Amino acid sequence: xxxxxxxxxxxxxxxxxxxxxxxxxxxxxxxxxxxxxxxxxxxxxxxxxxxxxxxxxxxxxxxxxxxxxxxxxxxxxxxxxxxxxxxxxxxxxxxxxxxxxxxxxxxxxxxxxxxxxxxxxxxxxxxxxxxxxxxxxxxxxxxxxxxxxxxxxxxxxxxxxxxxxxxxxxxxxxxxxxxxxxxxxxxxxxxxxxxxxxxxxxxxxxxxxxxxxxxxxxxxxxxxxxxxxxxxxxxxxxxxxxxxxxxxxxxxxxxxxxxxxxx
Numbered sequence: 001x002x003x004x005x006x007x008x009x010x011x012x013x014x015x016x017x018x019x020x021x022x023x024x025x026x027x028x029x030x031x032x033x034x035x036x037x038x039x040x041x042x043x044x045x046x047x048x049x050x051x052x053x054x055x056x057x058x059x060x061x062x063x064x065x066x067x068x069x070x071x072x073x074x075x076x077x078x079x080x081x082x083x084x085x086x087x088x089x090x091x092x093x094x095x096x097x098x099x100x101x102x103x104x105x106x107x108x109x110x111x112x113x114x115x116x117x118x119x120x121x122x123x124x125x126x127x128x129x130x131x132x133x134x135x136x137x138x139x140x141x142x143x144x145x146x147x148x149x150x151x152x153x154x155x156x157x158x159x160x161x162x163x164x165x166x167x168x169x170x171x172x173x174x175x176x177x178x179x180x181x182x183x184x185x186x187x188x189x190x191x192x193x194x195x196x197x198x199x200x201x202x203x204x205x206x207x208x209x210x211x212x213x214x215x216x217x218x219x220x221x222x223x224x225x226x227x228x229x230x231x232x233x234x235x236x237x238x239x240x241x242x243x244x245x246x247x248x249x250x251x252x253x254x255x256x257x258x259x260x261x262x263x
């Protein structure tokens with residue numbers, strides 16, 4: 001019953017703020033549409049707590065640097081983006097151009113300043129990522145990217161891709177890893193929600209000056225290790241290592257994670 005109430009509210013709120021964002025996109029500047037997205041995210045987290053019984057415990061905010069940086073986050077759930085946009089100021093994100101096929105979305109993404117790259121991947125996607133991210137970084141905005149590029153079930157991981165490393169190198173930005181167990185309460189795109197307290201944790205920024213191999217290994221290790229610990233806490237189970245799975249076309253496309261296309 002609680003999940004049904006939240007799901008109904010979710011779609012009503014999404015339609016309302018989708019139209020609000022489209023109207024905001026007609027106004028000058030990025031601020032009106034950014035305000036609409038932040039308010040939408042805050043309202044959604046309120047509904048998640050009140051209707052579905054899922055509370056968010058956000059930790060590690062002291063690890064966020066001043067100015068521009070990159071957030072490299074584990075992606076369990078549609079709820080992940082709401083947590084980020086409700087709590088991190090001046091945030092942009094990386095997404096594939098598959099979202100542009102939806103009505104009004106292309107206009108909203110463009111006005112918001114999202115970094116949109118070709119979902120088909122290849123060298124052109126890598127070039128587009130660098131060019132689009134350059135302006136975002138120059139404006140001092142923070143960049144959200146999901147290095148796996150897919151929604152992972154709790155206890156699973158996909159291959160981490162190199163787009164986040166290249167952005168960090170191109171613009172000299174620190175990278176803040178994020179661990180989560182939100183998937184234990186709102187799994188991927190599931191309609192059913194499990195009441196409880198989900199933890200999302202900002203981890204210390206990765207050391208700068210690492211080689212690509214060192215960076216990728218360190219990023220995956222800290223995200224997966226802490227995520228597995230949080231999952232164990234939520235389930236009251238021993239910590240287990242995550243299982244590597246191959247992308248097989250399952251319907252769990254990540255809305256802000258196209259770094260898989262620029263490996």
